[in-house]
Amino acid sequence: MNSYRVISIKEKELIISGDGNNPIWKEADSLTNFISPWDDKPVKKIEFKAVHNSENIFFQFIVEDHQTHIHPSIDKDESINNSDRVELFFRSDASLDPYYCLEMDTTGRIMDFKARPNREFDFNWCWPTEEIVIKSSINENNFIVEITISLQSLKNLKLLKDRSIETGIYRAKYNQQKDNTYKPTWITWTNPNTKIPNFHTPTSFGKLLLDN
Secondary structure (H helix, E strand, O other), rough: OOOOEEEEEOOOOOOOOOOOOOOHHHHHOOOOOOEOOOOOOOOOOEEEEEEEEEOEEEEEEEEEEEOOOOOOOOOOOHHHHHHEEEEEEEOOOOOOOOOEEEEEOOOOOEEEEEEEEOOOEEEOOOOOHHHHHEEEEOOOOOOEEEEEEHHHHHHHHEEEEEHHHEEEEEEEEEEEEOOOEEEEEEEEEOOOOOOOOOOOOOOOOEEEEEEO
8 A cells, every 4th residue: 555654844833825835845755656547648747745733734736737627517516526626535444434535626626525335425524614724726837736634623534543544645637628528537646456447446545644
């Protein structure tokens, strides 16, 4: 199982802005080995970072992309589900019963839901709003998404165990076709070794390991 070290920033304050410029991010390990196992085309650079203090864990995605796509539906979840986005899934264990999904588009909107095996999704569930903050920016050559999540909310959901969080880290890139429709390329940190794209499987998760 892939693992990523989340360094401790002790009691340093990190207020996310979505612009990627806080110098604390320079202290974090850089994760860039993202792949699309179901597509032969090269994957443009995705850089993921995470740090934590005693109260929160902070995530950052910097995604190389000069033409992002936002689906125009007035339904938020339908729009996000068909737009360029990054995703974090968290699970208690490999049973995936349950696991929790956060899908965030380039404008900082979130589609959050609780899931169970065989794609049983509960879209009425949402992450406690006071326990999560998302900021983003769209730039000429990339977009940035930053997330703050309270450690207490992870503990409450039984997701933080022995300073470890079993996590899926993903990206959906929507590409314009000749007929002007958009089709996704599915990108992941961990190769789930499935014949077709599938993040909703135990083999697509790795571990975030929190430093003391």
